[in-house]
Amino acid sequence: MRGEGSTEVGGLRRGAQPAYAGPIFTHLRCAGGRENAAPSFDLKRSVEQLLQHCLNALILGGTYALLGIGLTLIFGIMRVVNFTHGELYSFGAYAMYMWVMVSGVNFFVALPLAILLGVLLGAAIEFLLLRRLRGADIDTTMLVMIGAWIALQNIEQLSWSGVAKSIDSPFPASPLVLGPVSVSWNRLFVFVVALALIAATYALINRTKLGKAMRATFQDRETAALMGVQINSIYTATFALGSGLAAAAGALLGPVFVVYPTMGDLASLKAFAIVILGGLGSIPGATIGGFILAFMEELGAGYVSSGYRDAMGFLLIIIILLVKPTGLFAQKERIG
Amino acid sequence: MRLVTLAWLAFLFSIPLWMSDLYVLHVLIMTGIFIIAAMSLNLLLGYTGQLSLGHVAFFGIGAYVSSLASLGFEAHLLPGVLVKMEPKPVWLGMLCAVTIAGLCGWVIGRISFKVRGAYFVIVTVSFAEVIRLVALNWVELTQGPMALNNIPALRLGTPELFELSFLRKPANYYLVLVVAVLSYILIRRLVQSRAGRAMIALRENEPLATSVGVDVTKYLVLATMVSAAMAGAAGAIYAHYVRIVDPDVFLFIYTVTMVIMVVTGGKGTLAGPVVGGLIFGLLPEILRAAEIKPEVQWVIYGVLMVLVVYFLPEGIVPAVRNWRRRHHEPATAAAPPASIEPAR
Amino acid sequence: MTAATELTVEGLSIRFGGLTAVESMSFEVKEGEVLSLIGPNGAGKTSAFNAITGYVAAAGGSIVYRGTSLIGLKPNEIATLGVVRTFQKTSVFTGQTVLDNVLIGLHLRSRQRPIAILLGLPSVAREERQLAEEARAILRFVGLDARAGEVASSLPYGELRLLEVAVALAAKPRLLLLDEPVSGMNPAETASFMKLLAQIRGLGITVFLVEHDMKMVMGVSDRIICLNYGRIIASGSPAEIQRNPEVVRAYLGERYARAQG
């Protein structure tokens, strides 16, 4: 051990207040350069702060869009308000935790595995719970999804306890510095993968046969069925895809933040906000909605109050529904 | 039938006389509060057919308004605009709670009159979430996550003459019981009248309802308002009973609990929320006594909810009614099937 | 032609997106008559009904009922004026009893205020008894009194359609719009419905009818308007319509097309 040794601080007595008895260890020498952080030109700092906020928002927006697209796909095609969406998000994160921290699988192998698990869980939920509710009204399926959500969340809590878990990431600890702003490699990775997944989803919907069948079902289920589209398999595929996207968002963000059983609740609500913002059933709407929400949250937290960060989205929903009930980018008139 | 009801009421009123276990009374009081909230939700969910998933907002608003009125507060409405209020008597706080919750219901009813189905659900969920975040962050007014503590218990009368203090459990039990019975009567009057028929008409067939002159918006707003005021009353009683309120009172899970109670008991029936409320109010204690972890208990809730939707889509009360009709009146065997799910 | 004008429609146009359902349609309904609107499927008959009763917005033109413009009014406000309709697809309150269906229909005839209801004033109970009496009278009128206690969903099809009329009658119409009331009925049911229609007419209610069953249309109507592709192609008495070559072409053309399809 180098340096000064321990310092004792004791016997601080003031009035009737209690005395202080214990020893206190401290390191007296400051790390070099820290004192040099002298106050400098304010405008420069403000601009830097704004830039940093914008960068944070951009990175966050990618995962928000991912969450929103999954939900809007399921709603648009199946007319199901998916309350398990947040659970798939946290399931993705726990799957990541399980692979990386418990089984010791490589991070980059674990990620696709976690997404795959999300896809499988989604398919299972659709097959076991929703298939027999075909044609039931929207409220009935909603109740079933709420039941599934509660059960899943508490199974998670049982399996992993309520204590938050953290996942090691293989990225360098020092961030990528871009002039005055910086971003961690992990978040950058999250952003890039999110964009890639969004692009892949677009391609799947617009370029493949499955996507064509999905679009046909979205337009008109009866006609699509008449034209030979297997509605059941389209539904399973849609729910699995939407779930996979939610799980991907969870698996990506799990290592950035921490993983805990109720992490999906707020994610679910935010996904609702994004979907309403973009119009129920609209994929471009959800993509743009995700970024709008991220910017509103980040700038609101930075310049209004950090406490109302999460309120932004919901205020937005209420305003949008009052002004333009179909959302910003609705393709079809609202259903309900 | 009337005799059975009276016997039940007499039984409920007698409980504190012979039940010495205070914990049982505590459980009954909490169950009663939730039953009032569930009954109020049933008016919206069961009779007008609108799935409101932000119902806990009204409950929480009632709790906060009544607590703040009785504790007094000093807060900035806007920067520079200071609002101050001296502590008021609890009964006045409770009245404020009912009124303000009702007003919030009116606003929400007006706002969401043009949205139905999924949109209505999301508007109500968002509303509750915004209110929760305000309660969490407006620390000056609500104490945020530090909770409003030391909320006074209800007192009626004056210390000089005659004072009724609701500090002890039996008194609170009677308070809850009386308010619950009152709420039940109000809801029964409402649904068995022109207004209630208009709400049912909105639920069953909105275009047809409007074609015979029912102003659905008006009755949806009325239902939301009455329902919100009632939930506010439940919240106020809750606040002065547990004597602490924190922003988690707005959590979605409480709305879900109410929904489970209503759906399981039978939405759109008078007795449904009472039966559902009794089951889901007492079940946690039974499960706890059986040493079942709370997580398992919630898993059971979730699974039960799914099973109820599948196998008792109308809930317990209509199912029992149908069963009794089939077994006791074979003459009218042509009774309608239990489920009238329109095949779509 | 001395009867007063009940409803005046002038230059009515209805559009859905780019599609025109009804194009500058003008006609009048006279007090006390039975007027029928006929035409092939998709001719715009139901759209016209929907515009008159406020379910779709008119793109242009005017609709005036006894001096009051109906444009921009909500369906329930139009019903308050005495214009009541039925729907093409069977439309009742399925989960309610037959009696309750009619009680809902009686909405406009009752006067209970929410405060009175919550206070449980005796006037409310009194009125409830009165309403039940009225509902039973209406059920007797359409011949459903024996079914009063049954749930609507358990009624056979023909009786369901009678129930729809009962619900509409409960709303105290002065102008009753019936949208294909006998479609799906067997000939015997149709015949008895025609008798009911005569009785309704006897109450002084003006009837505006959309119907495909030509036997019924020709049997009950005072006047007939024929629509095709959103335009009026003919109007006049049943005899005139039957002779009109355009009407014949419109119907034959449709049948021809059907046979080909």
Place this chain on the structure above:
Amino acid sequence: MASRPFKTMLAALGATLLAGAAAAQEPIKIGVTQPLTGAFAASGNYVAQGAKIAEEEINKAGGVLGRKIQLIVEDNKSNPTEAVATAEKLIVKDKVPVMMGAWSSTLTLAVMPKLEEYKVPMLVETSSSGKITVSGNPYIFRISPTSEMEAKAFTPLFKKLGIKKADFLSTNNDFGLGAAKEFSEAAKREGVTVGVMETMDPKATDFSAQLAKIKASGSDTLFVTTAVEQITLLLKQAKDQQLIARIITTGGSNSPDQLIAQAGAAANGSYHLVFFTPWFPEAVKNPDIAKKFVALWNEKKYNVGGLTEGFRGWDGIHTIVAAIKAAGKAEPAAIQQALWGVKVQGINGDIAFIKQGPAGKESAQNVPSVYLVKIEGGKVTRQ
């Protein structure tokens, strides 16, 4: 056949009698309310584990008053209303004569009216808000330091660490806001400029907006008060945004080992106020007890990061048991009386209570030790 119900009745009667005889040997119940789930779950579980270790050790040594002790641990879900519900249940249903809890200041403050209502003493093992001991609740016995004590102990270090301008980031509850208030006042007294004072919700996980603001303030030091979960995330995110200010955490719920394990290199260079230094057991007042506790903890294979939190449970239960022993019976009033006189050799130091709050209704406060440690090169150092 007819004798069957009679037999059942006899059996039931017998069971009741036996139960009566066993009552003397029935364990003494101690109620524990801790956040086992929710925002403070990690810390609450550690405290509960420490308490369980104490229970086992005491029972192995024969218990107290010839009876075993039995902890009844309830989860207050990190929520004040739930905390009240657990207290209600522990006192009314389980009839515990004494409690320990409720970790966070907010949770403890929530429970306090119930203690007065039912006249049951509670030992407070973690909470730091000054409000707890000055509100005139004579059922409160606190062994943890107040924020004010911490700030006072820290005061000389403002100069020694060369702090010129400080920012504060704390959870917006009694724990965080109380600490931010005490430390910022102490800083001002020492001539240190106070920059931004930011708060965060106890459940928040993304602090990027707050950090961007703090970075723009240009202070040399950031005081953080929250539980270990948020500290972990904060250290990582501060590193991501290249915050150059030195981070000092207060409140003692920072579990440095867990920070090293979960935040990795981002934890390097941060300072932490702790109340137990398991890395240097020889430095504490009662090293033998500290070593024994660390050995028992490791035997259970509990997370080593929990030691700085788990000791609170050990100290708390030992203090309660000492009071029960002194009282001679397991009744609330007697235990409350006896707690005033206890002298316990604890892990943190010698535990004894002094009076605080309005005269006649004083609460009890212990005078504990506070230590400042630094994480360097993935190790906790005392320099």
